[in-house]
Amino acid sequence: MPVRRFVAPLLLTLGVLFNSLIAAPKLIVVISIDQFRYDYLTRFGDYYGSGGFHYLLQNGASFSNATYKHAFNITAPGHAVILTGAYGDRNGIATNSWYDPRTNQKVYCVSDSTVSIIGAKGAGRSPANLIVPTFGDELRLHTGFKSKVISISQKDRAAILLGGKMANGVFWLIDSSFVTSTCYMTSLPSWVEKFNASGVVNSYFGKTWETVLPDNAHATMDIDDASYEVSFSTFGRSFPHPIRGDSETHLTQSYYRAVLTSPFGVDFLAQFAKAAIEGEHLGESPSPDLLCVSFSSIDYVGHDFGPHSREILEMAVQTDRILGDFLRYLDARIGLKNTLVVLTSDHGVTPIPEYIRSRHPTADVGRLSHARLHECCNAALAHSFGAPTGKQSWIKQLMDGNIYLDPDVIRAKNLDPDKVATALADSLMNLHEIALALPRQTILSCSSTSGLEAKMKRSFHPKRSGDVLFVLKPFFYIDDGSEGAEHGNPYEHDAHVPLILMGEGIRAGTYATEASPADIGPTLSALLGVEFPAGCEGRVLVEALLLR
Incomplete structure (x- = not known):
């Protein structure tokens, strides 16, 4: 070690x-x-x-x-x-x-x-x-x-x-x-x-981002103008990229995204x-x-x-x-x-899943949307403990690999928060995209110094982190769209x-x-x-x- x-x-x-x-x-x-x-x-x-x-x-x-x-x-x-x-x-x-x-x-x-x-x-x-x-x-x-x-x-x-x-x-x-x-x-x-x-x-307004390398330098790179790349304003998906935003004559807010990109x-x-x-x-x-x-x-x-x-x-x-x-x-x-x-x-950063599939169609890669994750969490807890009353949800917030449970729902049902968090973590392990999910009590008692558990412990602050933490499998994102790349996983492509x-x-x-x-x-x-x-x-x- x-x-x-x-x-x-x-x-x-x-x-x-x-x-x-x-x-x-x-x-x-x-x-x-x-x-x-x-x-x-x-x-x-x-x-x-x-x-x-x-x-x-x-x-x-x-x-x-x-x-x-x-x-x-x-x-x-x-x-x-x-x-x-x-x-x-x-x-x-x-x-x-x-x-x-x-x-x-x-x-x-x-x-x-x-x-x-x-x-x-x-x-x-x-x-x-x-x-x-x-x-x-x-x-x-x-x-x-x-x-x-x-x-x-x-x-x-x-x-x-x-x-x-x-x-x-x-x-x-x-x-x-x-x-x-x-x-x-x-x-x-x-x-x-x-x-x-x-x-x-502001001095770059109206300029163009041109390539500086010969075409053969791009031979090992992806195609230009791939459908899974992000296109915004007039910037486009392929070279050359105009640096002007959505107006050719004057500065708008969209210019600043263009110049930064x-x-x-x-x-x-x-x-x-x-x-x-x-x-x-x-x-x-x-x-x-x-x-x-x-x-x-x-x-x-x-x-x-x-x-x-x-x-x-x-x-x-x-x-x-x-x-x-x-x-x-x-x-x-x-x-x-x-x-x-x-x-x-x-x-x-993790490679774009759609890029990998364009080269290897059977690759186990993909995106998990916030909506689907939220739905799965609520369904799992409703199955174990019953549905919340009215418009309440079991989940208060989902952000950056953290799931925060709604304490009002837990109190209303007179449940042990640790028991609810453990049940949710166990259910998340049934999702194909999830590599590991741990409730906060397990993380707090974790003594491992290597592996995913240790990495999750280093990303856990007892006063700020959620009730359940999770990480995805390699080459998976939490993302609601079908374009662009993400990062946030513990694996080497991100670390x-x-x-x-x-x-x-x-x-x-x-x-x-x-x-x-x-x-x-x-x-x-x-x-x-x-x-x-x-x-x-x-x-x-x-x-x-x-x-x-």
Whole structure:
């Protein structure tokens, strides 16, 4: 059984030792590429240039066996793991959203009604629901708050959960503007206002996303314009993709979906990252600074077109070029010798079932709709305990692999909640699409450290998770439609991601040892001699640390 956590005194000793033997970086850059499967590095490697992914692979430590060890591979849980080193059972972010029976409300992972958005209209956002600190928080404490932590993304939850609880600035996109909240500051910094006023995000209106690869590069990819790809507005299912939304003459809301579902979304976030470095003077002080950047656009493309589409190949290649330009910028401004770079992803994606069936018609793949799942749950419990009265339902909420029972129905029938949850979990195992369903009491008492049970336990928070948790079989989705791709399962196609570290103190090479993005936080702590984030359960990647 692999060791998941070092004894604290040993970790501190390692941190002091490494820190005394390497020069502290001026800037740490943590890059997350949303929905970037590990095999995008290998499948598309022939089409990458020398300055992006290949540069990191050749000059950094790449862990080819890095997987998330939780059950629900989605955006918020993945980003919460990266710098806390902890899973949802400890950090509180087990899903993107959960149901709160006390308020009878759905809770979004970074919602906070006590703060306000700055720079646009929108609901309050903050890291209040994140229970544990991140590496960035510990870095700030370690340097007496002299280190700066800046986190940016198109998605609020990605930026906020990477940034942690004590960041100097966290910024995300609403339409054409990068915004923040009163959790962090009272007004936008001048450099953010300048970037927003420049109109960069809107500057791609009327442009076209064209292919950059020759036709023969697409030979192993799916056909263009497949019926199971998503078509929205004027974007279409095949190249070239116009970036204008539903109007040829003026900007509408649909434009922002189009620009985000293209390499232009990667481009303007990279520009914003450069503006952050310059505007915040990152890497210019004696204390190391931290910049977190989460690129969301590949996630949008992956959902609409899937991991075997021509669009995802083109997107990866064009992202590689933008990444290469960003690394050259870092080298020119700060020096890569003074920079520690980490690259990973929050999750992968499952192949589109209809794509698999188009090649192998008898494949056991498919989609399970929310409506059918809801119906099956109600029917099973009605069979065991009788139907609820009136318009009531046994099921209060279904979300992200969690089933919340209606406590009013259970009380009205004078039933034991644990007995009802167990009966529901047992009945779900009769559904063809379900791999495993467990009631909360079974999860709470689970002592397994491997397998689906252990992954489900890491995705279970006793105050936020449902009464029953379930996972599907490989190549199945919870989805109400027949187009596009999804993720959220515990298997390698959703869990296997890149993990690359490059910089002073890192031993370059490819490592096949078991690893996880949960190891990034403790490894950075060991490398810089910083306290480990409270609750972290990842390990220090000692095989990649270089003693000089």
